[in-house]
Amino acid sequence: MPEDFDQFAQNYRSILDKSLECGGETGDYFAEYKALYTARRLGPDFSGKVLDYGCGVGLLSEVLRKHLPHAVMNGYDVSAVSLEHVPSHLKDQGLYTCNINSLPKQGYDLIVVANVFHHIELALRQEVIATLKGLLKATGRIIIFEHNPLNPLTCKIVRESVLDKGVVLLPGRETVSYLDNAGFVDRELNYIVFFPKFLSALRWAEPFLYWLPMGAQYVTLARVNTYAKN
Secondary structure (H helix, E strand, O other), X not given: OHHHHHOOOOOHHHHHHHHOHHHOOOHHHHHHHHHHHHXXXXXXXXXXXXXXXXXXXXHHHXXXXXXXXXXXXXXXXXXXXXXXXXXHHHHHHOOEEOOHHHOOOOOXXXXXXXXXXXXXXXXXXXXXXXXHHHHEEEEEEEEEEEEOOOOHHHHXXXXXXXXXXXXXXXXXXXXXXXHHHOOOEEEEEEEEOOOOHHHHHHHHHXXXXXXXXXXXXXXXXXXXXXXXXX
């Protein structure tokens, strides 16, 4: 519900960083991780229109803008108060709204959904996926980042975070099933973020561990249509 996030909007970054202390990193680290992952998958020449679904105060949008300099960034969030804290330079360059109907149908080349679905009621998750598909072009792609409930440290962080009170985490196979049911194709499930800060010297190995379901988070990727021309 919007009011759940409104109350945290002003101090969102500090609250998030507090919840991540046991892993040794900050919200900025994870935003950078997701933005770099997305940029690598899209390639350096990507110049499409991107929707940051569940953008909050614009933490990920800002880093995506840096790593996808040719893209047009938009954002959607249920919390109008959170949107007030999106940096002005982002809102000057794109649409940031809490009105889902103001977003262009079949208007996006990419939708990024970062750690949002565990906040959505179980009964509504498939409906949200269908809505997102309707916002994508025939050539469009979706990238969904989520917490991995198989990782003990992730479960501890979520359990103790005021931002995640009452949420229900979803395993990777559940997210993939929503994409399959909505008719997405070429879907992938990759596990990410394996090593906390004190083991950061091992992070070079993370790209090779995508198959191992013990990453702190996972990412699912899919396309609307395999055969549509880019």
